[in-house]
Amino acid sequence: MQIKFLKTNLIILSLILLFLCLSTTSFAQKYSRRKLKLCRENLSGVCISAWHVCKKGYKSVGREDCLGRRTKCCVPIQSAINKKDSFSKFEGVVLEEDGVKIYKNLAYADLSEKNKLDLYIPVFQKKIIPVILWFHGGGMKKGDKAQGRLSESLKKLSQKGYAVASVNYRLLDEASWPAQLHDAKAAVRWIRASAEVYNFNSEKIGTLGTSAGGNLAMFLGTTGGIKRAEGNIGKNLDFSSSVSAVVELSGSSGYDDGKSKKTKKKGKRQKSFGAINFITEDDASFLIIHAEDDRIIPVSQGRGFHQALLDKELDSTLIVSKGRKHGGNLFNDNFKNIVKFFDRILKN
Numbered sequence: 001m002q003i004k005f006l007k008t009n010l011i012i013l014s015l016i017l018l019f020l021c022l023s024t025t026s027f028a029q030k031y032s033r034r035k036l037k038l039c040r041e042n043l044s045g046v047c048i049s050a051w052h053v054c055k056k057g058y059k060s061v062g063r064e065d066c067l068g069r070r071t072k073c074c075v076p077i078q079s080a081i082n083k084k085d086s087f088s089k090f091e092g093v094v095l096e097e098d099g100v101k102i103y104k105n106l107a108y109a110d111l112s113e114k115n116k117l118d119l120y121i122p123v124f125q126k127k128i129i130p131v132i133l134w135f136h137g138g139g140m141k142k143g144d145k146a147q148g149r150l151s152e153s154l155k156k157l158s159q160k161g162y163a164v165a166s167v168n169y170r171l172l173d174e175a176s177w178p179a180q181l182h183d184a185k186a187a188v189r190w191i192r193a194s195a196e197v198y199n200f201n202s203e204k205i206g207t208l209g210t211s212a213g214g215n216l217a218m219f220l221g222t223t224g225g226i227k228r229a230e231g232n233i234g235k236n237l238d239f240s241s242s243v244s245a246v247v248e249l250s251g252s253s254g255y256d257d258g259k260s261k262k263t264k265k266k267g268k269r270q271k272s273f274g275a276i277n278f279i280t281e282d283d284a285s286f287l288i289i290h291a292e293d294d295r296i297i298p299v300s301q302g303r304g305f306h307q308a309l310l311d312k313e314l315d316s317t318l319i320v321s322k323g324r325k326h327g328g329n330l331f332n333d334n335f336k337n338i339v340k341f342f343d344r345i346l347k348n
Contacts, residue, residue, distance in 0.1 A: 151166075190236055
């Protein structure tokens, strides 16, 4: 009799535990779905629960929905995306990685699919912050704002207390020069027009470029306020495109050392293409970094530009590195010098 009573109690207890387990699981699933729901502007990527893993070609990142709630989502790894695919499908996605919030594919103009930038902003910013615009290299024939491991370098720069905008611009197969400069200036104007939205310090804007991007950076530093260099790209034409600080890596300045056959052949075209020909007393501060044995763009371009700036009594620093490194390869080697320079100009 006693054994039968115990069996009955065990059955009842088991049923109660099963009911509680099912109820808890159902509640957890409902809560998880509610918590992981994304707003319309963040629909790209796949939301996942904490106990799930991302499939091949995707990585797990923290993200916020439009109510500021934290969630975990799978987003495409750049190298896993088919080269034929466009990043436009991920437009408006807000990622959070290593203490930096990343806004993907923000349009600074609407003339071309290339008129977009990625924005890196420190998560814990408490006041308005200075901005640095990055321009990629590639001879204006190739390159992208998110190529290779560039994102890691720009996150590292943003962690130093900067908003960093990595800018795409039209390449020569789409538009001839000076369309690239006009795009760059449109991006600077967009930064100023968006200052209140993203908490930028619109008076503290710098630019950083490598190779062809260094060329654009130099032009931004020497053509502020020159009407014929402005173009009419974008909707923010009432804003200035001037910058306060320029770091250029392996850029071509238009300096004529009298030795290059290419320079002699170009004649007047070389003069209009070189930032050295637009230097005036009110230009930006410059940090010029060039490798001694650069085989793509000779170090004389950096040295000649540096001297031309000094002749106008402008603030210019020249760093000549040993070896043959070109463009972006100099960025990590000189990271401390670059941050120190920007801190001196944009944080004082």
